[in-house]
Amino acid sequence: MDKWTYGYDRKNDLFNYLHIRNYEEKDFERLIEIQKKAFPPPFPSELWWTKEQLENHIRTFPEGCLCIEVDGVVAGSMTTMMTSFDEKNLSHTWEEKTADGTMKTHDPNGNIMYVIDLCVDPDYRSIGLGRQLTQAMYETVVQLGLKKLIGGARMPRYHKYVQELTPEEYVNLVINSEIHDPVISFLLKSGRSPIEPIKNYIEDEESCNYGLLTEWRNPFIE
Incomplete structure (x- = not known):
């Protein structure tokens, strides 16, 4: 994946040149730094990327390892792997599905x-980088001929409503725009x-x- 595009920073009234590409070993320290900024406590620090995990990612499935640069600075990443699902039993944990984020599965x-992961440096969240990365990954799904x-x-805002709403009720209110959840709404x-x-x-x-399981279906596959 090597894609150039642009983004508009409404906060600073600037156009930024964006470059989406596969991340490499030279990016590891920056990617770990972004994880720490994007997922501060109470998010568990043991779930931040390690160099060992990132090395395994690019060795196992480089096509699923994307980062996005803003004017030459890495500002976000998205990591995926290939798998199969029993459509009648989708229950699982992130840990077991991704082998603790190592991608050994x-x-x-x-x-x-x-x-496996999508994160953007909070300093760059006004430019729509998450959506750019997500769209690029949809294109990868199509290129590889995958189903979805x-x-x-x-x-992240469910803890404010857990005493009054079931997870399903919470999600339905987010879908109907009665509650804003920064991740689900995005x-x-x-x-x-x-x-x-x-x-x-x-x-x-x-x-x-x-965790809310979500999907995007490849429109070119029945």
């Missing part, structure tokens, strides 16, 4: 792209469709350990 014969993209989304605007909330998906206090 990558299946080169799988027909589904699974999102699936990912589990954090629900994914819906980026073309993802909700499937179901999964209990104990990931250790995440803000999401009450839930």
